[in-house]
Amino acid sequence: MAVDLLLGLQWGDEGKGKIVDVFTSKYDIIARFQGGPNAGHTLVFNGRKHVLHTIPSGIFHDNTINLVGNGVVIDPVIFKKELDKLDEQNVDYKKSLYISRKAHIILPTHRLLDAASEASKGKAKIGSTLKGIGPTYMDKTGRNGIRVGDIELSNWKKKYRALADKHEAMIDFYDVDIQYDLEDLETDFFEGINTLKTLKFIDSEEYIHQAQTAGQSILAEGAQGSLLDIDFGTYPFVTSSNTTAAGACTGLGVAPSKIGDVFGIFKAYTTRVGSGPFPTELFDEAGETMGRVGHEFGATTGRPRRCGWLDLVALRYACQVNGVTQLIMMKGDVLSGFDTLKVCTAYNYKGETINHLPYNIEAENVSPIYTDIKGWSEDLTAMTEASQLPKEFNDYVEFLENELSIPITIVSVGPDRKQTIVRKEL
Numbered sequence: 001m002a003v004d005l006l007l008g009l010q011w012g013d014e015g016k017g018k019i020v021d022v023f024t025s026k027y028d029i030i031a032r033f034q035g036g037p038n039a040g041h042t043l044v045f046n047g048r049k050h051v052l053h054t055i056p057s058g059i060f061h062d063n064t065i066n067l068v069g070n071g072v073v074i075d076p077v078i079f080k081k082e083l084d085k086l087d088e089q090n091v092d093y094k095k096s097l098y099i100s101r102k103a104h105i106i107l108p109t110h111r112l113l114d115a116a117s118e119a120s121k122g123k124a125k126i127g128s129t130l131k132g133i134g135p136t137y138m139d140k141t142g143r144n145g146i147r148v149g150d151i152e153l154s155n156w157k158k159k160y161r162a163l164a165d166k167h168e169a170m171i172d173f174y175d176v177d178i179q180y181d182l183e184d185l186e187t188d189f190f191e192g193i194n195t196l197k198t199l200k201f202i203d204s205e206e207y208i209h210q211a212q213t214a215g216q217s218i219l220a221e222g223a224q225g226s227l228l229d230i231d232f233g234t235y236p237f238v239t240s241s242n243t244t245a246a247g248a249c250t251g252l253g254v255a256p257s258k259i260g261d262v263f264g265i266f267k268a269y270t271t272r273v274g275s276g277p278f279p280t281e282l283f284d285e286a287g288e289t290m291g292r293v294g295h296e297f298g299a300t301t302g303r304p305r306r307c308g309w310l311d312l313v314a315l316r317y318a319c320q321v322n323g324v325t326q327l328i329m330m331k332g333d334v335l336s337g338f339d340t341l342k343v344c345t346a347y348n349y350k351g352e353t354i355n356h357l358p359y360n361i362e363a364e365n366v367s368p369i370y371t372d373i374k375g376w377s378e379d380l381t382a383m384t385e386a387s388q389l390p391k392e393f394n395d396y397v398e399f400l401e402n403e404l405s406i407p408i409t410i411v412s413v414g415p416d417r418k419q420t421i422v423r424k425e426l
């Protein structure tokens with residue numbers, strides 16, 4: 001059976017966790033394929049909020065396998081904290097959570113290197129979540145990394161020490177003031193490793209292959225968003241993995257010919273956390289309202305998210321790079337009460353009108369060209385059927401569908417599982 005993908009199309013935090021949770025009952029396996037604890041995926045059900053960082057968002061459903069794929073980077077300390085939270089809620093994950101032996105491990109010194117690198121950049125910093133993501137992927141591509149499979153081997157601590165020593169020398173090289181007590185950090189790290197070892201490690205590409213052959217359904221859960229992709233995002237203000245559809249192939253070992261639906265998730269407006277260009281960013285009351293009503297604070301770092309109007313130039317680009325087959329629009333409820341909504345349909349790029357995302361989208365090169373659309377005043381959060389949605393809301397959605405030529409099959413009108421409306425059954 002083909003593997004379906006669910007991906008964020010903007011700068012992350014589109015609401016991927018919520019929709020994966022909603023979709024899980026339709027799948028046998030939910031698999032994360034890239035990123036790590038830089039992600040914060042929020043699920044809300046039965047009046048409770050849950051935030052997952054590395055663990056796939058299908059974990060709260062019985063009878064679903066949750067796989068952390070080879071493309072993911074795992075911090076054993078954060079992973080243990082996530083498991084502790086699941087234990088508190090009596091979630092039985094021991095039989096349903098599998099880890100790829102080929103996933104890489106984030107060492108305490110990777111986190112320190114992330115902090116040193118950011119500190120050395122000063123104002124030009126990426127705005128990293130400081131979870132050690134960049135340095136861990138650097139060691140992966142540099143062929144120095146430590147993988148989950150290594151910790152099953154007897155000599156792995158020797159390898160660990162050598163790498164940690166090298167990292168300490170690199171931290172000194174940055175010549176910035178980073179205070180740390182490595183022994184302390186290592187106590188937590190090795191405790192995390194011991195917890196990790198209680199889980200099931202697998203050769204995940206073989207597992208996925210067998211599952212597909214047996215006709216099992218698989219949903220790959222993306223982290224971050226397309227505009228944070230290492231190749232196609234707003235480089236260098238990106239993360240260090242391929243967040244786009246191709247990342248699911250390399251991050252799980254799925255052949256391109258075996259990809260089925262690609263669900264693209266976007267917010268009805270745009271947010272970004274961290275540094276980097278953002279053409280439709282707002283610095284006025286409208287942006288402040290989006291942040292306040294949408295509770296736009298990072299699920300991992302708590303930092304306020306920058307807010308702005310929907311950018312169709314960027315969204316079209318993301319749909320193209322990912323081959324999106326169905327769109328899911330989140331947080332439409334947050335826009336209730338705006339008299340007029342603006343949607344960026346083109347850019348003014350050095351005096352010329354363009355419809356594609358150019359190499360450089362810094363403010364000095366690009367200014368958004370907006371189309372005004374009439375807003376709606378109704379509160380959407382209690383609505384459960386497409387027939388209840390106001391005309392102006394439907395007009396907004398139809399405008400986007402026409403611009404993107406992809407159906408918007410689901411709209412989300414609140415954080416809860418239940419606040420999810422199917423517009424179209426395909």
Ligand code: GDP
Binds near residue numbers: 012413416
């Ligand atoms: P993810 O990283 O893509 O999983 O998204 P996050 O969890 O980081 O951020 C999405 C935030 O929006 C979370 O706080 C969700 O609970 C919330 N959320 C998701 N869908 C909706 C929605 O339709 N309306 C509102 N108001 N909040 C939503």
Ligand code: IMO
Binds near residue numbers: 013239240
């Ligand atoms: P989810 O999966 C939003 C951003 C950081 C920073 C840049 C690089 O919850 O959507 P990194 O820690 O990866 O080196 O940071 O990427 N970033 C995210 N922004 N949502 C995320 O994940 C993000 N993961 C990383 O803010 O700008």
Ligand code: MG
Binds near residue numbers: 014
């Ligand atoms: Mg998030």
